[in-house]
Amino acid sequence: MPATTSTKVHNFSAGPCILPPEVFQKAAQAVLDLDGSGLSILEISHRSKPFEAIMANARQLVKDLLDAPSHYETVFLGGGASMGFHLVPQNFMKPGGKGAYAHTGEWSKRAIKEAKIAGEAVVVASSEDKNFNYIPKGFAIPGEADYFHFTSNNTIYGTQYKQFPKSVVPMICDMSSDIFSRPVNVSDFALIYAGAQKNMGPAGATMYLFNPEALGKTGRTLSPMMDLANHAAKDSMYNTPPVFPVYVIMLTLEWMKSNGGVAGIRKRNTAKAELLYSTVDRLPIFQGTTAKEDRSDMNATFILKDAALEPAFDEMWKAAGISGIRGHRSVGGYRASMYNALPLESVMALTEVMEEFAKKNG
Numbered sequence: 001m002p003a004t005t006s007t008k009v010h011n012f013s014a015g016p017c018i019l020p021p022e023v024f025q026k027a028a029q030a031v032l033d034l035d036g037s038g039l040s041i042l043e044i045s046h047r048s049k050p051f052e053a054i055m056a057n058a059r060q061l062v063k064d065l066l067d068a069p070s071h072y073e074t075v076f077l078g079g080g081a082s083m084g085f086h087l088v089p090q091n092f093m094k095p096g097g098k099g100a101y102a103h104t105g106e107w108s109k110r111a112i113k114e115a116k117i118a119g120e121a122v123v124v125a126s127s128e129d130k131n132f133n134y135i136p137k138g139f140a141i142p143g144e145a146d147y148f149h150f151t152s153n154n155t156i157y158g159t160q161y162k163q164f165p166k167s168v169v170p171m172i173c174d175m176s177s178d179i180f181s182r183p184v185n186v187s188d189f190a191l192i193y194a195g196a197q198k199n200m201g202p203a204g205a206t207m208y209l210f211n212p213e214a215l216g217k218t219g220r221t222l223s224p225m226m227d228l229a230n231h232a233a234k235d236s237m238y239n240t241p242p243v244f245p246v247y248v249i250m251l252t253l254e255w256m257k258s259n260g261g262v263a264g265i266r267k268r269n270t271a272k273a274e275l276l277y278s279t280v281d282r283l284p285i286f287q288g289t290t291a292k293e294d295r296s297d298m299n300a301t302f303i304l305k306d307a308a309l310e311p312a313f314d315e316m317w318k319a320a321g322i323s324g325i326r327g328h329r330s331v332g333g334y335r336a337s338m339y340n341a342l343p344l345e346s347v348m349a350l351t352e353v354m355e356e357f358a359k360k361n362g
């Protein structure tokens with residue numbers, strides 16, 4: 001079954017993942033010749049005028065799309081969101097201070113591990129008791145913490161905050177797997193960070209969007225490479241930035257802008273998630289693995305109640321041109337990742353296979 005994107009398959013990969021077809025086309029063209037310059041995007045200097053414009057445009061688009069306050073800063077750094085786990089305590093925790101963390105899966109576990117190296121990490125909420133299948137609610141955040149950190153969408157387990165916590169201390173969020181999927185009130189956050197490789201671009205760059213007024217308060221001596229204020233002061237070019245990923249991010253953000261912005265994208269994401277979850281709920285051979293009210297619009301996790309049917313189901317979806325729906329190696333089952341660029345047609349293709357399989361095996 002042919003997909004309606006430029007890719008050959010219906011790509012449900014959890015990341016790196018599908019990007020819009022026109023982004024693939026423009027990026028491929030720029031590898032050969034950037035805007036008729038005779039030079040490839042891969043061979044231009046990051047100090048060149050064209051790249052300075054690309055970087056400035058990408059940084060501004062982040063703020064425009066999320067309607068961020070004008071004084072907020074955006075930088076794109078290498079090192080993955082995992083480096084963000086380290087940067088958070090470095091930039092926000094006083095020596096001898098503490099960070100408050102909500103623990104909702106593998107990525108918060110790693111963030112907490114980094115915080116413990118810098119100082120104290122207090123787990124103020126956790127869903128570990130039920131294998132991270134829900135989002136903790138109504139928890140208290142200590143007023144003496146230097147910051148509160150949470151993961152908006154748990155990529156592996158398939159849970160997502162539908163309402164963000166309220167915090168009197170600076171709030172920091174890892175939005176790696178749902179950035180730009182829905183509107184966010186940016187001024188509630190001291191820092192939002194996200195690896196690019198799900199909703200924003202290819203692997204290799206991580207976006208940091210932050211309130212510069214929340215920085216410089218810890219008294220820590222920071223390496224310039226770990227100092228968000230330094231990167232912002234140097235327009236995200238303190239060192240050589242990830243040139244090609246930033247270019248592809250810019251293209252993807254332009255695509256979002258011309259497709260109804262974040263509000264338009266959210267509408268499409270909601271339609272995709274509703275179709276998939278209603279199919280899981282209607283067909284008795286399948287079962288969702290997370291609390292219904294906390295189901296992620298991005299990563300839908302489900303199982304076949306009879307695991308013995310998995311090989312036959314796998315054969316069927318693979319034959320339908322579907323890719324990437326096996327669950328994370330640590331949880332098994334299935335995970336359909338429906339990031340911004342995934343068309344509704346791909347979800348329709350998957351749900352048709354599920355219907356057909358249920359008819360044969362129900």
Ligand SMILES: Cc1ncc(COP(=O)(O)O)c(C=O)c1O
Binds near residue numbers: 083176
């Ligand atoms: C929510 C979340 N945070 C952090 C990470 C780690 O990102 P990276 O591999 O870019 O370091 C991931 C990776 O999938 C993720 O899903």
